[in-house]
Amino acid sequence: MRKxxxxxxxxxxxxxxxxxxxxxxxAGIKDGLKVAFVPKQINNPYEVTxxxxxxxxxxxxxxxxxxxxxxxxxxxxxVQYINTLTTQHVDAIVIAANDPNAVVPYLKRAxxxxxxxxxFDSDTAPAGRxxxxxxxxxxxxGRAQIQLTAGMIGNEGEFAILSATPNATNQNTWxxxxxxxxxxxxxxxxxxxxxxxxxxxxxxxxxxxxxxLQAYPNLxxxxxxxSVGLAAAARYISSSPSKGKVVVTGLGTPNxxxxxxxxxxxxxxxxxxxxxxxxxxxxxxxxxxxxxISGKPGETFSAGKxxxxxxxxxxxxxxxxxxxxxxxxxxxxxx
Ligand code: RAM
Numbered sequence: 382m383r384k385x386x387x388x389x390x391x392x393x394x395x396x397x398x399x400x401x402x403x404x405x406x407x408a409g410i411k412d413g414l415k416v417a418f419v420p421k422q423i424n425n426p427y428e429v430t431x432x433x434x435x436x437x438x439x440x441x442x443x444x445x446x447x448x449x450x451x452x453x454x455x456x457x458x459x460v461q462y463i464n465t466l467t468t469q470h471v472d473a474i475v476i477a478a479n480d481p482n483a484v485v486p487y488l489k490r491a492x493x494x495x496x497x498x499x500x501f502d503s504d505t506a507p508a509g510r511x512x513x514x515x516x517x518x519x520x521x522x523g524r525a526q527i528q529l530t531a532g533m534i535g536n537e538g539e540f541a542i543l544s545a546t547p548n549a550t551n552q553n554t555w556x557x558x559x560x561x562x563x564x565x566x567x568x569x570x571x572x573x574x575x576x577x578x579x580x581x582x583x584x585x586x587x588x589x590x591x592x593x594l595q596a597y598p599n600l601x602x603x604x605x606x607x608s609v610g611l612a613a614a615a616r617y618i619s620s621s622p623s624k625g626k627v628v629v630t631g632l633g634t635p636n637x638x639x640x641x642x643x644x645x646x647x648x649x650x651x652x653x654x655x656x657x658x659x660x661x662x663x664x665x666x667x668x669x670x671x672x673x674i675s676g677k678p679g680e681t682f683s684a685g686k687x688x689x690x691x692x693x694x695x696x697x698x699x700x701x702x703x704x705x706x707x708x709x710x711x712x713x714x715x716x
Pocket of ligand 1: 421425427428477502503545549551581606607608609632633
């Protein structure tokens with residue numbers, strides 16, 4: 382009899398556990414969370430891959446995901462989308478911000494109404510969000526871009542940067558670290574002659590590349606720390622007399638760069654996995670919206686296939702180290 386009672390009690394406990402598991406999705410995440418992704422711009426293949434990673438995570442934890450955003454990466458182009466999501470009272474907004482400050486008052490308003498905000502890819506000022514999911518350590522990226530370029534031009538010559546928009550937090554942070562790295566004595570003969578902006582617009586980036594080559598006939602390299610800019614610069618150079626003379630490198634997706642690596646225009650470039658970036662950002666948002674974390678340094682959360690992650694200084698979570706792609710490994714990647 383006692384045995385039977387004990388068994389019944391155990392069954393009740395197990396039932397409670399299962400009961401809990403069915404109302405809370407993956408590892409303490411509530412079911413049915415409404416999570417909205419707001420990319421820098423919707424027609425950029427990099428952003429599409431990142432958003433799809435986010436949607437895959439949302440599906441895993443049984444949430445309700447969507448992607449809304451502008452077609453241009455202008456500083457305040459995301460404001461109207463943030464306001465609509467605030468009115469709809471989604472549970473979380475995951476945004477790659479086009480400007481560190483322009484969106485902050487609107488994101489603050491969303492947070493005041495209980496919506497959790499995660500920035501990923503490109504941060505806002507810390508007041509605009511609870512957590513920033515950073516692709517990789519910004520200092521490493523900036524320094525690595527200079528090291529990669531220096532190695533290809535023998536630490537000597539004029540080079541230009543073809544960036545995204547003048548306001549982009551991520552590119553501006555990386556460029557800041559590139560300038561820091563350039564202060565080292567081994568780069569004394571390398572000269573940054575111009576920072577041009579293609580605004581993450583393919584045509585504009587193409588035209589800016591042409592302008593750089595005309596204005597600086599001795600140019601040895603272009604660094605484009607933007608997937609849109611890098612693909613456009615490589616396309617321009619691949620069919621110009623500068624092919625083989627001007628090094629093109631930066632940050633880009635293997636699928637957009639494969640052709641230019643294979644035809645010899647680009648020897649090497651870098652990136653992380655944008656799909657994993659979106660995936661991690663979705664998990665951070667869901668954990669915030671479930672009350673499992675609040676965004677304080679030292680908190681940990683479970684991020685599905687990416688395991689347990691820790692929130693660092695200023696609410697930053699880092700995905701991992703970047704990858705360098707070249708002719709030898711590019712076919713191993715498909716994004
Ligand atoms: C573009 C965007 C994005 C950046 C990548 C490398 O797609 O500017 O923010 O992270 O390039």
